[in-house]
Amino acid sequence: MSSACTTTANTQVDLTKVKPYGDTLNDGKVEMAFTLPVPYGDEAEETAKQLVKKMGFDEPNVAYYQELCPGYTFFVVYGAAQQTIDYTSIVVPKVSGTVMDRVECGDWIGENIGRDIVVVGASIESDAHTVGIDAIIQMKGFHGHFGLERFKNVVPYNMGSQVPCEQLIAKAKEVNADAILVSQTVTQKDIHIMNLTKMVELVEAEGLRDKVILACGGPRISHELAQELGYDAGFGPGKYAEHVMSYVMQEVQKRGWEKKPNIADR
Amino acid sequence: MKSKLNLDQKVVDSARAHAAHIARDMQDFIERHTTVSTERTILRFLGIDGVDDVDNPLPNVVVDQIKEAGGLPTGVAYWIGNAMVQTGKNPQEIAEEVGAGKLEITKLPTCTQEEAKQAIMPIVHETLKKIKAQTAKREELIGRLGEGREPYKYVIVATGNIYEDVLQAQAAARQGADIIAVIRTTAQSLLDYVPFGATTEGFGGTYATQENFRIMRKALDEVGEEIGRYIRLCNYSSGMCMPEIAAMGALERLDVMLNDAIYGILFRDINMQRTIVDQFMSRVIIGYCGIIFNSGEDNYLTTDDAYEAGHTVTSSQFINEAFALLANIKEEQMGLGHAFEMDPSIEDGFLYELAQATLTREVFPKARLKYMPPTKFMTGNIFKGHVQDALFNLIAVWTNQSLQLLGMLTEAIHTPHMHDRYLSIENAEYVFNNARHLGDEIEFKEGGIIQSRAQDVIKKADALLAEIEEEGLFSTIEKGKFGGVKRPKDGGHGLEGVSIKGDNYFNPFIPMMLGGEI
Numbered sequence A: 001m002s003s004a005c006t007t008t009a010n011t012q013v014d015l016t017k018v019k020p021y022g023d024t025l026n027d028g029k030v031e032m033a034f035t036l037p038v039p040y041g042d043e044a045e046e047t048a049k050q051l052v053k054k055m056g057f058d059e060p061n062v063a064y065y066q067e068l069c070p071g072y073t074f075f076v077v078y079g080a081a082q083q084t085i086d087y088t089s090i091v092v093p094k095v096s097g098t099v100m101d102r103v104e105c106g107d108w109i110g111e112n113i114g115r116d117i118v119v120v121g122a123s124i125e126s127d128a129h130t131v132g133i134d135a136i137i138q139m140k141g142f143h144g145h146f147g148l149e150r151f152k153n154v155v156p157y158n159m160g161s162q163v164p165c166e167q168l169i170a171k172a173k174e175v176n177a178d179a180i181l182v183s184q185t186v187t188q189k190d191i192h193i194m195n196l197t198k199m200v201e202l203v204e205a206e207g208l209r210d211k212v213i214l215a216c217g218g219p220r221i222s223h224e225l226a227q228e229l230g231y232d233a234g235f236g237p238g239k240y241a242e243h244v245m246s247y248v249m250q251e252v253q254k255r256g257w258e259k260k261p262n263i264a265d266r
Numbered sequence B: 001m002k003s004k005l006n007l008d009q010k011v012v013d014s015a016r017a018h019a020a021h022i023a024r025d026m027q028d029f030i031e032r033h034t035t036v037s038t039e040r041t042i043l044r045f046l047g048i049d050g051v052d053d054v055d056n057p058l059p060n061v062v063v064d065q066i067k068e069a070g071g072l073p074t075g076v077a078y079w080i081g082n083a084m085v086q087t088g089k090n091p092q093e094i095a096e097e098v099g100a101g102k103l104e105i106t107k108l109p110t111c112t113q114e115e116a117k118q119a120i121m122p123i124v125h126e127t128l129k130k131i132k133a134q135t136a137k138r139e140e141l142i143g144r145l146g147e148g149r150e151p152y153k154y155v156i157v158a159t160g161n162i163y164e165d166v167l168q169a170q171a172a173a174r175q176g177a178d179i180i181a182v183i184r185t186t187a188q189s190l191l192d193y194v195p196f197g198a199t200t201e202g203f204g205g206t207y208a209t210q211e212n213f214r215i216m217r218k219a220l221d222e223v224g225e226e227i228g229r230y231i232r233l234c235n236y237s238s239g240m241c242m243p244e245i246a247a248m249g250a251l252e253r254l255d256v257m258l259n260d261a262i263y264g265i266l267f268r269d270i271n272m273q274r275t276i277v278d279q280f281m282s283r284v285i286i287g288y289c290g291i292i293f294n295s296g297e298d299n300y301l302t303t304d305d306a307y308e309a310g311h312t313v314t315s316s317q318f319i320n321e322a323f324a325l326l327a328n329i330k331e332e333q334m335g336l337g338h339a340f341e342m343d344p345s346i347e348d349g350f351l352y353e354l355a356q357a358t359l360t361r362e363v364f365p366k367a368r369l370k371y372m373p374p375t376k377f378m379t380g381n382i383f384k385g386h387v388q389d390a391l392f393n394l395i396a397v398w399t400n401q402s403l404q405l406l407g408m409l410t411e412a413i414h415t416p417h418m419h420d421r422y423l424s425i426e427n428a429e430y431v432f433n434n435a436r437h438l439g440d441e442i443e444f445k446e447g448g449i450i451q452s453r454a455q456d457v458i459k460k461a462d463a464l465l466a467e468i469e470e471e472g473l474f475s476t477i478e479k480g481k482f483g484g485v486k487r488p489k490d491g492g493h494g495l496e497g498v499s500i501k502g503d504n505y506f507n508p509f510i511p512m513m514l515g516g517e518i
């Protein structure tokens, strides 16, 4: 972060005690919108105020409230946050290794692995969303980032959507995949957690857990969540084919699989 | 009305003629085949409902037994008629005996086709009367209560729990919604049966069951009486049980149903032969009972680019129209779909959206066009999202769209929260009211961006339709012309449920619903 961003008009930001910024440093200003299951009226307004206060905000100010239907009221509330966070002690788990672009990845694999890297990917179980996994694998990629099909020295298999875990694992074994790429988009009622967990369990049951790199991705997936679920890596929004391949190829090297294209030998 | 787009009517007529030939060609295939779901639909119309002791729906149990015995080419109508003649029991009793393992329907002595027909025809007439009564009831309620003004404000509920859905739906109606769509749970489209009873657990939506339809219909009728406006109910006649769900919709007075000749093939990987046959009976039912169908062209733009693939939407609309005409559906019931899905970063993107929406209206002047909101380019920036939705609403009122599926500012994050719906209804009401007669005031510059874009789209649609006519619909889909998705003719789910019709096959409902006799 450049120093210009950490100074404001007349005060120095204390990065060990950060709070929201409205128009004056440390004013803590936050806007919130929510609904309470209470009838519209003065009591509703007061309830919202007290709730926001309990949430840790000073000066709660109900800027707008409106009946949604009998028994439900919608609020827009401002408050001043009191809590602070020590920015300097923040640690975010990140996928390890250097990120290279498409061409660099292809060359790197040629030089360092000396064989093709094979991956299989799918949107698994009940999930019918393909655009995420297609963005990673299909030739045309997404937002100007080409997919793995365009990479040199990479052989990707895209199984599409609603693929049962069993089928994806069978394919990985059939083609001796270095990595399995799992996509999950629907997260309602934590269905993605259920599906992703099922995948890990089946991979373990098959005795494959340390013989294949297991990565997942999707709009609500972070590397941290992926690791918690037992994956090697996780990729969320803004991550493209080059991110995944940079990771996978370096991991293949780390695991010493250069001369082990067959799963059985790993 | 004078064309604002300066369209060449010859191109429009040519596109329409190609689509008619494409559908006609498919119709020959359709008429030679039936499917397990088509047959289950007949059973439902004959009054068979409920489940056996392991929760298999009785229509499935009966069809499966007949199919295993190789009796499907004759059609279940015959087998039930025959069983009635032989046992003196009614269809439900017969189905229960099959379910209890007490009856093998194809092992009974057999009567003539004529005798079987005679046995079931009173029930057929009874069912048609029930459906007509529902249609009349809709007309009566609209007449008495009135209805919202087009573009109808159409919102979804998707809690997974039908009772929670009721609460959300009634709230939305009170806030101004005209149509409530109950989104179906993830993956119901691939179930080859319709679950039974009221349900409270679903992912991203709620099971479509006849009981759930009934519960929601009642709730919307109640709130409609209270606010003095008829509230339309929408669900999905799509997936592996397309015609069965249409039947449930007809019986429970749904008003709008998602129903597309191609969507299931492309987006759910349902076998194309299965879907094409299934969609026919579902559309005949829809046509018969006055439901507005919604086709799913908007979805192509989630997997393909809206600027590049605008003409595939128009082409598909022509095809959906042509299939609808073969199923005797009135133009006023054709909710042809399209969407506001261009990348918001394109310069003049709004003009191209306006061109496409105006084109769709001019080419299908009487259709109840269903206009879908931005979804793919909605992000976690809900503030920008609300603006995207406002632009979408502006085009809708400007170009006289009929069913406006309201965009939600939180589209990229979750299914709508109660106040998301409120904000989107407020957004639509503001824009619709403020710009009500904009379309009457504004004409487009001759040869300008909007006219040129529309002319280009219709020309490309005509060319694509000519190509499809030449090639056949099945192989066009195999080549990935729609939504950039390729599907093989013998691949996907549900092919095993398609059967050739035998010489003595009959389905009493299709001819009766098409206005003839059997």
Ligand code: B12
Pocket: A121, A126, A127, A128, A129, A130, A131, A132, A133, A135, A136, A142, A181, A182, A183, A184, A185, A186, A187, A188, A215, A216, A217, A218, A219, A220, A235, A236, A237, A238, A239, A240, A244, B183, B184, B185, B186, B187, B203, B204, B205, B267, B299, B302, B303, B375, B376, B377, B378, B379, B410, B411, B412, B413, B414, B415, B416
């Ligand atoms: C397009 C779309 C559809 C299309 C999908 C077409 C297709 N073939 O994919 C259709 C219309 C079919 C569809 C259907 C449904 N959808 Co939908 N859909 C969307 C939409 C509009 C865009 C998603 C998308 O394509 N994003 C673009 C891609 C590129 O982004 P991405 O997936 O995040 O991928 C990126 C990263 O996450 C990452 N990534 C993704 N996967 C992977 C995998 C690996 C290994 C790696 C490394 C990286 C990676 O890389 C990508 C590039 O950066 C979203 C709303 C939105 N704006 O997000 C709703 C949305 C995702 N859908 C939703 C729902 C509920 C459904 C349905 C369940 C609705 C229903 N009840 O029928 C059905 C799904 C049925 C089923 N069985 O799954 C909800 C999900 C809510 C939730 N949080 O659970 C959303 C958010 C809409 C909403 N607000 O309700 N949908």
